[in-house]
Amino acid sequence: MIAVVRSELYRSVSIMSSWLAMIGFAFMAALFGWFSKEAWSLFAGLGAFGIAVTVTAQHYQHRTIVQVLLNQPHRWRVLIAQCFSAAVLGTALTAVSGVAVLLGESAAHYRSTVLVAPVMAVFGTLCTVVVRHPMWLLGGVFAWLLFAEGLINRMAIGLPFASFAMASAGNTKALLVLLAWTAAAVPVAVWAIHRDVAAD
Template identity: 55%
Template structure:
């Protein structure tokens, strides 16, 4: 498992697209942290989710999943490692980009509650990418979902995934539980989906 973890971390941190996405989201989130803690939390959620999706789905997009699964036939181990990598990168992204929130003094509590919710949204991203396997479809679909279902209809207050992250980052334990439920519901489907044939991807 350690070898797979090392390999995934190396691949993630040496792919230019991943580094550009990480730097872009980190910089944007850090800039917004000067002005509004809630908007920083939203960007932190989107950045963590998007990075988890890209890192996971790149295997299917670039056809390297076949090589990974040949080297590691236990696909659930690969899924677990991808979750760990996404959590590590997500926590690093949120921790660094939130320094501006910490410096303001007023958002220190939100900094830590956002950091606490980050692993859940990272694992949720990995699970979704394992199921859908098409990063563009997934990111565009969730962007529409966030704007219409969660934003316009739910007003970012209903217990939907990104709304739950935002409310959890504001310190609501029920929202953190709701986010854990979304992640917990996605993981068994991802565990089944990772065993699907790769020929159609």
């Protein structure tokens, strides 16, 4: 299991597109952090989700998932390793991008956002294992965030990204909602990782 996690982390940080995605997401989150700590939290959550999508989907794009699954027949171990790798990268991205918030004497908000970021990264990995195509997923998330969470739900508690934004401000109920969304995605992802990968 440790070897699978180490392999996932090494692969994630050794591909140029991973670094470009991390820098891009971190820059966007940091930029919004100069204006508002709440805006930083939301974009940090989107960044953690986005980097998870990027590093997980690379396996399917580059066809390396076949070799990984041949070397590790227990696919649930691969899923756990991918979630752990994404959580580490999402947490690092959030921690680096929030320096402006930390310097602005919002240490409690910074700390709670960094602590919640791994949950959003794991949620992103689970969603990617189901969808497998990053552009479809990121486009769908953009539409979901704009219409379902923004226009219809008005960023109220109950949906994942709004719940992340509220949980990052210390709202325990919102954190439980985000954990519930992540837990609900687990059985779907476990089913999805056992699908045939040759057809993708």
